[in-house]
Amino acid sequence: MSVISIIFWMFLVIVLYTFLGYGLLLYVLVKLKQMFAKPKACPVVPEYPDVTLFITAYNEEAVVDDKMSNCRLLDYPKEKLHILWVTDGSDDTTNEKLSKWEDTIVSFEPERRGKMYAMNRGMQQVNTPLVIFTDANTTLNKEAVKEIIKCFGDPKVGCVAGEKRIASSDKQSAAQGGEGIYWKYESALKALDDQLYSTVGAAGELFALRRELYREVERDTLLDDFVLSLRIVMDGYKIAYCKKAYAIEGGSANIEEEEKRKVRIAAGGLQSIGRLRPLLNPFKYGIFAFQYISHRVLRWSVTPFFLFGLLPLNMVLIIERSFSSVLYNSIFVLQILFYIMGFVGYIFQQRQLKAKVFFIPYYFLFMNINVFKGIAYLLKYKGDGIWAKSSRHNIS
Numbered sequence: 001m002s003v004i005s006i007i008f009w010m011f012l013v014i015v016l017y018t019f020l021g022y023g024l025l026l027y028v029l030v031k032l033k034q035m036f037a038k039p040k041a042c043p044v045v046p047e048y049p050d051v052t053l054f055i056t057a058y059n060e061e062a063v064v065d066d067k068m069s070n071c072r073l074l075d076y077p078k079e080k081l082h083i084l085w086v087t088d089g090s091d092d093t094t095n096e097k098l099s100k101w102e103d104t105i106v107s108f109e110p111e112r113r114g115k116m117y118a119m120n121r122g123m124q125q126v127n128t129p130l131v132i133f134t135d136a137n138t139t140l141n142k143e144a145v146k147e148i149i150k151c152f153g154d155p156k157v158g159c160v161a162g163e164k165r166i167a168s169s170d171k172q173s174a175a176q177g178g179e180g181i182y183w184k185y186e187s188a189l190k191a192l193d194d195q196l197y198s199t200v201g202a203a204g205e206l207f208a209l210r211r212e213l214y215r216e217v218e219r220d221t222l223l224d225d226f227v228l229s230l231r232i233v234m235d236g237y238k239i240a241y242c243k244k245a246y247a248i249e250g251g252s253a254n255i256e257e258e259e260k261r262k263v264r265i266a267a268g269g270l271q272s273i274g275r276l277r278p279l280l281n282p283f284k285y286g287i288f289a290f291q292y293i294s295h296r297v298l299r300w301s302v303t304p305f306f307l308f309g310l311l312p313l314n315m316v317l318i319i320e321r322s323f324s325s326v327l328y329n330s331i332f333v334l335q336i337l338f339y340i341m342g343f344v345g346y347i348f349q350q351r352q353l354k355a356k357v358f359f360i361p362y363y364f365l366f367m368n369i370n371v372f373k374g375i376a377y378l379l380k381y382k383g384d385g386i387w388a389k390s391s392r393h394n395i396s
Contacts, residue, residue: 011306050128060136064097076145086122132208144245151240158237162206163246178363194241202229206247222268266374269300304371
């Protein structure tokens, strides 16, 4: 076997493992665990604790009233649920609208200093044992708070990740449809991760933690929710996944807005790998290190390089064998077909044509291309901590 063929198969195995194999292996491991391990007793919360619903905001006048109406509908004792908005340099009518809602705490900073500064500042005003973070433009299900609180009945749980759902519509764009499919797959992986040991990170749309475990995160952090939740794991706790608590968010308004979001996430992922280096040590973090590397690190680091390296390597191997290898020829054809489907998806997206069958290959390639753009973004990132909102569809 030549050096090129060894590299080719190494690349192919890692690509397949990252995007398909880990999920299948995870499923098998969970089933084996269920066969041999005693089922966990359902955690009991003796009473409803005081909870702070923590919302950071910058110029959210368009969604303030809808968000507050949603908060008022949450099924949790009103005297136990404290709503805190931390507005960061908003120069629209966000603060004026919030002032009309009774029993709502608003922490306003006239100068825009970034989300992490806002979170660190706002947490100084939190006195409740549990904090639930949620975005201003999301809608929570009625039972969300109660379901999240149940998870904290397990003393080993330091953080709870809610489920993120993308609102669907009959006229989905490639951005909205692709994002929706991606999050359905992500939610399945998160649930399996939790059943095996711990979910690997939380999404900012909805997650909760024990107040005493909050640690100030560097102000230039791009993925604050991810870094904050995984540092809780570094402190010896687990992240539980609560499927019964979910946040619904509109999909990206268009592919350009989705690209902005994906590039920043890719850059933040690479930044996170550096800041969470201890978690790469399997001797200290055991099975979680395996989950973290398989679910996150590979996606944000080497796998995109391997993915796009497969086609040229495949071509070299075909030429090397004078087109006589059925196996290499077949893999090459499959790759070409996948890229063609992705290109057709791109054309359909440009013309705003509805074609769900092409969402997966197009969005998959789009997502991996943005890892390279994320590297460029991170290299020139100034670290000011200011986040740029992406335009999203309204939830209807």
